[in-house]
Amino acid sequence: MEEQGLLIVLSGPSGVGKGTVRKHLFDHYNNDFDFSISMTTRLKRAGEVEGVDYFFRTKEEFEQYIKEGKLLEYANYVGNYYGTPIDYVRETLDSGQDVFLEIEVQGALKVKKRMPEGIFIFLSPPDLEELKMRIKNRGTDSPEVIGQRMEKAVEELQLIKYYDYVVENDSVDEAARKIRSIIESEHLKVERNIDRFSKIIEEMK
């Protein structure tokens, strides 16, 4: 029997740098997992590419996906939908390949309900001032939206207890390296290797 792939879920407050850390992880570490691309109704930002950063869809198209049950999770966040297409995730895990999800906190908790065997990593800001700066420096949003994001961030930090691991994003490189350690370490758990080792023991007898 093929070993099942791991579902790795990276989440955390808005503005904490999930996307940057995820990109660094994929660019600088030799990873054996697929990155699951989210679907969203929010507007494309400068430099973002359809099918690479997100699948950008209209509200109507997104709601059609919801109706058809084609999303592992979805959330409405500051007026926009974000979600994860379910078929791709299931097929990849079944083939023994890991899947990496980078999603909003609401979405991560929904995934946890449906797939509690996933590895849930919370990317946290090193402190509040830093978080404020990151949200403000993004520069594309109004003061109202920034205010909503701050409140959301406090709410979201309180959800940390539902996660397996917490990584502080005090340095993008360190955060990416730590996430790599978590994934590697999870693969080394005895429960995931016991079948393979039972075979080795039989050969030694």
Place this chain on the structure above:
Amino acid sequence: MEEQGLLIVLSGPSGVGKGTVRKHLFDHYNNDFDFSISMTTRLKRAGEVEGVDYFFRTKEEFEQYIKEGKLLEYANYVGNYYGTPIDYVRETLDSGQDVFLEIEVQGALKVKKRMPEGIFIFLSPPDLEELKMRIKNRGTDSPEVIGQRMEKAVEELQLIKYYDYVVENDSVDEAARKIRSIIESEHLKVERNIDRFSKIIEEMK
């Protein structure tokens, strides 16, 4: 409250290379843990240093330690005692420092009974032929002792299910790096950081 240190237990069959991997880990990675030195009644090998590799003691001295309950665990292995002084381990963990134990499989299981919160890592041989070679190339022991060690190895491999992680020693550097990942990853678990983060959340409100 100071965070409690982690007890890291590296174990595995005789001849698998525990000592080599442990030395590589300590020499090449920036570790924040203390290495707990074992006590033994076996003869000092060429190059081994008292108080660095082991505390070398006579059988009589060792049995006095047992009587006085001063060992976290001890085992009689191929005619010699091996054990871990308990006071040093407890004091170090209480001070928030990690402790690293490299011990025989019998000893590791005894430690697990007394301190189940430890992180138990099984260093496994990549295959039987490799294990045979390593035991034989050590070159200081008789065929009888080698035979005993082989039987012991099979017995010990069957105990893998009591461990948390399994690391194959197919390369000393890779094995050491993986152990480093496990230790780092364990420190990132939410259960070990929740108190610290509750404080951060309060500051953000």
